[in-house]
Amino acid sequence: MIDGLAVVLFQPKFAQNVGAAARACANMGCGELVLVAPRDWDLERALPMATAKGEPVLRAARVVADLDEALAGFAHVYGTTARTGGWRKGLLAPRAAAGRAVAQCRGGARVALLFGPEDRGLTNTETEVCGQLVTIPTAEASSLNLAQAVLLLLYECLLADQDAPRGDPREPAAHNLxxxxxxxxxxxxxxxxxxxxxxxxxxxxxxxxxxxxxxxxxxxxxxxxxxxxxxxxxxxxxxxxxAGLLEPGEPGEGGDGADGNRG
CATH class of the missing domain: 1.10.8 (Helicase, Ruva Protein; domain 3)
Known part of the structure; x- marks a missing residue:
C-alpha cells in the first residue's frame, strides 16, 4: 500500500463506478477512498463492481458532505481535468504528478487525488482548491470513465512507488506541514x-x-x-x-486589526 495516498471522488453519479474505482484502488495499492456527497449512493449496487478484492476498500470508504471536509486533513491535493485553458494552467501528465505525489507520501504527507463527477468533471471552483491539476492524454475522446481515470493515475503512482529509492524522506514530517x-x-x-x-x-x-x-x-x-x-x-x-485604505468597520481597520499580533 502507498501510505498517505487517497482517492477522493466528488459527487460521483453512479454507484457502479464507485465500486469499480474501489477495485482500482485495491489493484494499485491505495487503501483510502473518500466519497463527497455521492449521488444515488447504494453500497449494494457498488459491491459487485468492487469484487472481493475491492470490497474492503469500498466498505471502509469515508462518506462526507462537502469538499472542505473531505480535503481538510491533506497537505497536497491533485485535481484531475479533461478540459484545458482558462483557469486550468500548468497541467501535469499522470507520470509527473505521480512522481511528486509519491515523494510527498514518502515524506509522511497525506496526498489526495481528486476526481470529479462523471457528467461534468470538476468545475473551476473545485479545481481552485487543488495545488496541481492533472490531465490524462487521449487520442480523441478526452473524457474517460471515472474508474478508468482512477486506475490510470494510481497505476502511475504504483510505478513511481516501486521505482523510488528507499532512504530518508525528502519532505518535512507530516505533523509539521x-x-x-x-x-x-x-x-x-x-x-x-x-x-x-x-x-x-x-x-x-x-x-x-x-x-x-x-x-x-x-x-x-x-x-x-x-x-x-x-x-x-x-x-x-x-x-x-x-493608512485609511480600508472602509470603516472592515477587519484590520483602525486599531482592531493589530489584535495583539504585531510582533
Missing part, C-alpha cells in the same frame, strides 16, 4: 491583504489569486511558515487600516 484547511485559511487572508493594498481588484479576484495559490503550493508549507505568513497578512491589513 500545514493541512489543506489551514492553506485555505491562508489564501483567504492573503486575498484580503492583497485587496487592502490594491494588488488585487474587486473584480474576478479568485482568478487572479490562482498564480498566488500555485506559487505557495509548489513546495511543502510548514506550519511555522503558515503562522508566519498569517502574521504578515494581519500586519498588512493593520497597516492598510492605519
Amino acid at each position: 500545514a493541512t489543506h484547511a489551514e492553506q485555505e485559511l491562508l489564501f483567504a487572508a492573503m486575498r484580503e491583504a492583497l485587496l487592502a493594498i490594491g494588488v488585487l481588484k474587486d473584480q474576478n479576484t479568485d482568478y487572479w489569486m490562482l498564480p498566488v495559490r500555485r506559487f505557495v503550493q509548489r513546495t511543502p508549507l510548514r506550519r511555522a511558515e503558515f503562522n508566519m505568513l498569517m502574521g504578515v497578512c494581519r500586519q498588512v491589513r493593520w497597516v492598510a487600516g492605519r
